Amino acid sequence: MTELLGIEEKTYTLNLGPQHPSTHGVLRVILEMDGEFIIKAEPVIGYGHRGHEHMAENRNYTQFLPNLARVDYLHALAYNQCYCMAVEKLLDLKVPERAEFIRVITCELNRISSHLLWFGAYLMDLGAFTPFLYCFDDREHLLDLLDGLTGSRLTYCFFRFGGVPVDIDADFVAGCRSFVSRLRSRWNDYNNLVTKNVIFINRTRDVGIITRDQCIKYGITGPNLRGSGIPYDIRKSEPYSAYPEFDFEIPIGAKGDIYDRYIVRLAEMEQSCRIIEQACNQLPDGPIMAEKVPKRIKPPVGEVYQAVETARGSFGMYIVSQGDVKPYRIKLRTPSFANMSFFPEMAVDNLVADLVANLGSIDVVIPEIDR
């Protein structure tokens, strides 16, 4: 048709971001478009680059701890935990059991808050505003709990090398229990209003499929991987902290589309609730700090790798120590970076509306990519 009319078919470039309502931070995507269809998508990252890895080389071990909360601000405690565990490995410290339990409880609470925020923000990407505020209402109770314990609401810096600084009391445990029962009472609303909504299903079913092979090829982890049907979770495959003590499942999807990833995240919140309940019930007595924590953290020469499961996937940390008060090198393996690498392939041949749906569904935290 276009040849008959003598019109040259032209594509054009659309610049999405870095200031755009649904790029969740400062991500820029350069789109090559044909009408509303995307021919090529090229993410431009690095607007939020802060050089965390380099910062680590210039300060001592303790001073680097708050930095990690800024890498993934939504699941800061998992990053805390990973770093603490890595340094504890270097120092050969044994963390008391009660401290491990407190770490697990707070970490899982933080995972729920991250998933709740994803749920709300993602539905806002799809144009539904109300679930966002429902999630924030739930999240508020959780943040109050963590605020009371850690002193901050978002960028937690709570764990210490060898344990935790503050013990939890009966009030906190009761607060956890009431939060869990409150959240469970909400599933019905969420499912009726969102999961079973025809418009939502039409927007997410068979859209943004990631196959198993693609997951493995790109190193995708977390709910994105489990949505494609691979039951890989560091908490199970390389158990750390107190996780082996608890009974929980790894929810998986079948097709790997957006809907599966959504279901997986909802189910993970429920599993986190189970872990919190069990931890509250089995909470052991005892100290919360290891006995021989040196005043001056100066680990011996060595290298250590530690991985944890964050809300976005497996986060790995590689520390090289040369026996100094400062680490020689720290390498962060962040899940969002790997997850994002698949995005250009996912976006091609879709509509702009699907681009927004896809980008939201892989749940990236931009500072984690930019570091």
Added chain:
Amino acid sequence: MELVAQFLGSEGARMVVGLIAVIALVSVNALFLIWMERKVAAHMQLRPGPMEVGPHGAIQTVADAIKLMGKELITPAEVDKPIFWLAPIVIFLPVLLSFLVIPFSSTWIIKDMNVGILLILAFSTLSVLSILMAGWSSNNKYAVFGAIRSVAQNIAYEIPLLVTVMSIILMVGSFKLTDIVAAQSGLWFVVVQPLAFILFITCATAETNRAPFDIPEAESELVAGFHTEYTGMRFALFFLAEYTNMFIAAAVATVLFLGGWHGPFLPGVVWFLLKVYAVIFLLMWFRWTFPRTRFDQLITFAWKILIPLAFVNLLITALVLKLR
């Protein structure tokens, strides 16, 4: 005295008074609807909404309007200036004119035309023109997207809307809005034509660019769609037109299906406004409950489901009327 009475009774004076009343109604209504939307949204979202200015934030929108008037009118570089300036005015005029034929009660009507319903439908189509003008002249890709989407959407949804309205007109045998209301003195048409009512509300939601069909201004995709580049009072005019369009859509729904001014005890005008605001509440309820549909799904929905259903409804209506 006689002269004054004669003057007031004349057609010309009636039009002048009517137009002034319409402009007043449009502004007050828009202010009220924006406040209502914020309150409805807030209460659906477990929060109180505006509370500071006036009792329960009642004059918050007045404050907002004053603020908008004080804003700079930015004309970005490289825009098509005449069209860019005209678009907000063009969107507002047909909206005002539609009010001429809306019967608020058996006597409260500015001009009872015998093609009233056609006039409203014709003027409501004009809003597409100004959206296209705004999007095209803005020199912004997101705005063009919004405009193109809007045109495609309005064309697709105008057809089932008209066909649905036809089935009511077949029953009444007149295009006159007062005749349509008079025919419902016994039974409202929503009871007789439930399918037509659902189709009409669906199409009206799409016509007024409201969620879940708000793709021309889909915030998460197109920033603000066709009015991305507009600021200050120009933006306010688009906003005003959107809410007035909503009022007109609800008023037409009231006239066609909900028995217009009919109702016991209260005066006709009160009943009419009550019904209109009830329909508007329904539209707001949609907006704060549903996610947004995708563009292709929206168009498919119109062409493959709404249009066949509207035609089936029209055929059944014609058949029943013939047999009776």
